[in-house]
Amino acid sequence: MVKKVQALVIGAGPAGLCGSIAMAESGVEVLVVDEGIKPGGQLPKQTHKFFGHEGFFASIRGFEIGDKLYKRAIDLKVKFKMKTTVSGIYEDGIVLYDRDKEEAYDIKADFILIATGASERFISFKKNYLPGVYGAGAVQTLMNQYRVLPGKDFLIVGAGNIGLIVAYQLLQAGANVKAIVEASDKVGGYLVHANKVKKMGVPILLRHTIVEAIGEDKVRGAVISEVDEKFRPIKGTEKELVVDNICLAVGLQPSVELAAQARAKIEYIPELGGYVPYRDENMKTSVDNVYIAGDIASIEEASTAMIEGYIAGYNIAQKVTGKDLSEKIEKMKIELEEFRRGPFSLKVRRGLKKFGINYPEGGYRTEQQKDDGPAGKLRVKIECPQNIPCNPCETSCPTGAISVGGNINGIPHVNYDKCIGCGVCVMKCPGLAIFLIQEQEKHSIVGIPYEFELPEAQERVLLLNKNGEIVGEGEVEKVVKNNKGKTHIVFLKIPKGLENEVRHFSKIKLEDDEIVCRCEEITKSQIEEAINEGFTDFEELRRYLRISMGPCGGRVCRLQTLSIISMKTGIPISELESGRFRPPSIPISFKAIIRGDEKDEI
């Protein structure tokens, strides 16, 4: 006998889960089908904190959001069939294919919410068939769900939010990201995401693309090149990178197959991601009992997917139960309207206009805060220059010192009279874009949000700016751990004047075999030991250890040695003596001098 459900939700991502919750809350019997192992769609792969507002889990990491939504759905008696693919929507039923049990069977549903999300786009380049060319989603699945790192050295193609986030996650997992190439002339993703990787030294190469993968059996490198205004590679600008993984993050396209099979009208709207089902503002397609939500409707992000899920869910519930849910629906529509006012929703607004759905724009604060607050006070510095729909800084502040100025897309401003420097917002900000600063008598303090292996207090560190360049060295003052949110704050003692420069740091490696002077094989620990013994001049160290006494004459080791002295003694390099630069600058044989002396002409 053919089974029948009141509502079938296809896809257990944020849209599908919220849709199922909305329906189940109202007493609808819901079945959620998903091909994945774990509910949540892309959420279980996401280890970063989400933007938005706390009503939609802003500041919570993706995988935790998935867990929370799933738990809520289970509590509401939503039924789940995982590892089950909807293999087709037929005239006579919907076919579910249970991969575990090897069973394909058909069911019927009064209503269908299709929340199948999107699939990754690919681009063509030479040898893109080689093992080692991955989509960003695959990399995330392997790395974050299965804990397998599919490479050591990565090239990421695409500087949208996904490319940037994957790069950051790869760094957290211990991989190297050699570069992010982006064909357009600007970073598509949030600048705060870009800053997270830039400050760790990952170059984002704009107007660059991949032209070829190198390798016979697998990826062993990549050739990238600059592109012209029409995104064509410019000959002669090719560069080779040694990588073993090419990770494509070049965009998403809505997964519309099932909607089409359900006979929903499909239109090509590039602003929404390509082919999308037509839908109205209640998320209803051209077919009365078929609704959509999330990326299938327009490529956006998790907050809007969730809201759309609720809108679709409440609408279906209203029809199934006959209850009036218009208040809830209206509330969600207002949420969506508020989210979509900002510049990052421009394309979606334009795309939806083609369906006759109009969203207002503007009405949020665009001015940046001018002042840094009173010097000497421990206070926050927010570096969030774009109008991102996100406000946990405002909602988390215990003293009400931060405001985004009404609309969630507004630029946050700090009332420095109220800011107490507690650091709660630093730990909450999903963009890791809030820092603590304080000028002290002899040095300054900067507090940095940090999601890597923590340093020890008193540890000396290299200070990096937002582009990952070394601007000096400092010391860890203290580490404030955040066991819940896992965004910790590392407080650094830094030279004065660098409060607005230092945004990251790297630990100074202390391996014994780290050779500084390659000619004479002098290690860093030997140098540090000699400094401890009291040899604090470059020339003294040179004479004591033979640093820079080899054929290179100090080209390799001089500055490195001076940096070590500076770090150990606290004297800026500019105030240290550079040591002698003795001729000959390259080794010259006795024979050469004799021969030269016998010559009459130049």
Add this chain to the structure above:
Amino acid sequence: MKYKVCIIGGGIIGTAIAYFLGKMGETSVAVFEKRYLSSGATGRCGGGIRQQWSTEANVRLAMRSVQFFERFKEEVGMDIEYRQGGYLLLSYSEEEAQQFEKNVKMQREQGLEVEILSPKMVKEKYPYINTEGVVLATFCPTDGHANPHKATFGYAKAAEKMGIEIYTHTEVNEIDVENGKVKGIQTSKGYFECDVLVNAAGAWSREVGKMAGVELPTESYRHQIFVTEPLKYFFPFMAISFSKNFYIRQALHGQFIMGQGDKDEKPGINENVTFKFEKEMAKKMTKIFPFLENVRILRHWSGEYNMSPDAQPILGKSNEVENFYYAVGFSGHGFMLAPAVGEAIAEMILLGKPVHSDISYLDKDRFKKGIVQEKNVV
């Protein structure tokens, strides 16, 4: 701030005096160095330690020093790469050979073991030396060489451990003399009172003397020196010739260090180098040491010989300023004499006169009686 003894100069002499003062129980001592330790002549010298001198007194002072170098590692606590590989002195004329024979007789009387070698014997012993033109050679097996930087650092660190202060990057600008007595010194790091002031300023000895109103008959002359890339260690001795004007040794690390004097040098501090030196050395040295032909020169520098009128050091206590001591004018061999000099000056300061070495003949008043030149100088 007050110290009993202030020493001007952070080279081997200044640090040796500080070390011996400390060893004798006087730790109210400070060394003032305007640059860094061993930054003057000490850190620029060839590092040879020789006892084959032409005057008795120099031989005895050098022999005393060798006793200290032999125990340096144990007593002072630093490995200074000391190696007693001998000194091979090569003579190239009958006259020079005769002088060598005279010297050896005198040296043996002082108890020094010295061999006389014919050119053939030299060739047999050291086949890699071209002995063309050599008339006679002498060889003292207990001569040797060491790393002068490390010796300075060794003395300085040992002194610091005993509580002595070493002020580097501290320049002495004025010496405060009142009623024929030094009261203190004005430095770039402030004023320091002292009971005794020692001039161990090497190349700057004359200027420091002037600050105290004491005329010292020293002049500084540039001497150049270079070092090659390291070769496998096979050349354990120092080879030297006064008439051919060179010295050469292989450091334990493998590099060859060599230099020569230049009669045309004008007095004054000059830390530059000339290519003329490299040309002259290249021609001369590849002829005598043909294995050098393909060896590459790595680094070339210069330092000052603080010359006295007879090429022997000027050691003692001033008559004009009663608590002003000097150990200057080493004329290119301060490093090798430093331990005995350090001991002698420390004894003079603390006991009134040197006990272990007779340095009375090295007082600056000797020049009033006429000059007896030390001949064994490159």
